[in-house]
Amino acid sequence: MSKYIFVTGGVVSSVGKGISVASIGKILKSRGISVSVQKLDPYLNVDPGTMSPYQHGEVFVTKDGAETDLDLGHYERFIGVELTQASNVTSGQVYSSVIAQERRGDFLGGTIQVVPHVTNEIKSRIRKVAEISKADLVIVEVGGTVGDIEGQPFLEAIRQMRKDEGRDNVLYVHVTFLPHIAATDELKTKPTQHSVNELRRIGIQPDVILCRSDKEISEGIKDKISLFCDVDKEAVISLVTSETIYEVPLLLEDAGLGEFIVSRLGLKVGKSNLEEWRDMVDRLKAPKELVIIGLVGKYVELRDAYYSVREALCHAALAHNREVKIEWLDSGELDGMADDKLGQVQGIIVPGGFGYRGIEGMVKGAKFAREKEMPYLGLCLGMQIMVIEFGRHVFHTDKVNSTEFDVSSAYPVIDLLPDQQGVEQKGGTMRLGTYPCHLVAGTTAARAYGTEVVYERHRHRYEFNNHFRQPLEEAGLVASGLSPDGRLVEITELRDHPWMLACQFHPEFKSRPDSPHPLFSGFIGAAKETLVEGAQTSLPLN
Secondary structure (H helix, E strand, C coil): CCEEEEEEECCCCCCCHHHHHHHHHHHHHCCCCCEEEEEEECCCCCCHHHCCHHHHCCCEECCCCCEECCHHHHHHHHHCCCCCHHHEEEHHHHHHHHHHHHHHCCCCCCCCCHHHHHHHHHHHHHHHHHHHHCCCEEEEEECCCCCCHHHHHHHHHHHHHHHHHCHHHEEEEEEEECCEECCCCEECCHHHHHHHHHHHHHCCCCCEEEEEECCCCCHHHHHHHHHHHCCCHHHEEEEECCCCHHHHHHHHHHCCHHHHHHHHHCCCCCCCCCHHHHHHHHHHHCCCEEEEEEEEECCCCCHHHHHHHHHHHHHHHHHCCEEEEEEEEEHHHCCCCHHHHHCCCCEEEECCCCCCCCHHHHHHHHHHHHHHCCCEEEECHHHHHHHHHHHHHHHCCCCEEECCCCCCCCEEEEEECHHHCCCCCCCCCCEEEEEEEEECCCCHHHHHHCCCEEEEEEEECEEECHHHHHHHHHCCEEEEEECCCCCCEEEEEECCCCCEEEECCCHHHHCECCECCHHHHHHHHHHCCCCCCCCCCCCCCC
């Protein structure tokens, strides 16, 4: 029977619950415990697929095609598991299911209420993760903060879980923020006390409190939190802002959290083994030569929109003993100064996105990379941009476009598939999840992967238009990755370019700090060899 850890947050949002959950999973898995993870999101959207990045940040896609919260990316990267659609539950999914049951007559004669009907649906979805994964331990993060009105059914459901599963099989972790008052140079515990009091009012007594802060927490503060929040002092864990998020599992392990959880839940396990992870973190923190990458995107003011891309670049740079420095270039503002801005980077990456805004700036980035023979990596939309730019070069017209941006384009090199024509419902109707891709021998893609077939995650609606495939290939475009039937172009590259490659899928979702993605690794390997006149590309070594 699986045991459960429930993680809640207090005081402020974005306090670091996702990283904390991923780190707890890592330190427990290092002891030989099988772990699965779930995120409960209280918003009423069915999933974040139709939400703007400004509202939600990145949409992470699981192998089975679920559009989920970006925290699932943390879970996969830290713990080394591949999650499924069962690992992200929203209020929209829960209420849709309950209402569908009511319409079918499943509750005929009864009044449908939040308790027990909604809470029972939430609990069944929590247990479903345990049933699917067969994991020893399921870690469940509740999104938002304690006190949010939309989160109350989820908190009530996890309160009931301790009674249902047995007290020895459930543990509650609360992540709070300790603000620093500069005038008195103090960390204040009162917000944490109020947050825990709100939890206790609901009926949940936390077993562990993770204290997020930008300053070291004294023993006196731990004593105070332990006393007022009725938590063992050893379970009051200091979690100070670290140099890299990948250090957090080590901080929690060194603070004794792993041993506390193992003891409290009665888990029979071996000793922790985090030596390889510790070595990776040491290498991350060590001074290294820089590699400067220009990310040309439309959401650059909100870095969370490209979280997995940023991390994948970091992983690949580490594999080359480099530190990546990202120049965030707003594609909507790349005007006549584009050449000057792009001339100061060693590689250009164009990530995914939707809508016309900023497209021409991305095209300028692809054109610069092609003409200056600078390494280029396009992701999803970035591949479509590369094809559009090359098409304009080959056909000598700016009329080349995608029908997403110009429905009347005379040269629609990117277009909808026939079975996508007329689709009106936006949510969950794209090509989503893992699909196979066959690599063409002798290409840059095949050399990067070192294999014949790869499986990558997709999230898009528009595809390469095969009507233009032959003339573009004759001009130098190489379709180096194809669907098994050869109908869909998955990877494109330029024959006469040192390293210009783009893919229709999202390789960033499969990158890990201890296992960088081959395409990112190849891109960084090419970029580090690019010399940029006048750019600072090195750090002083200690």
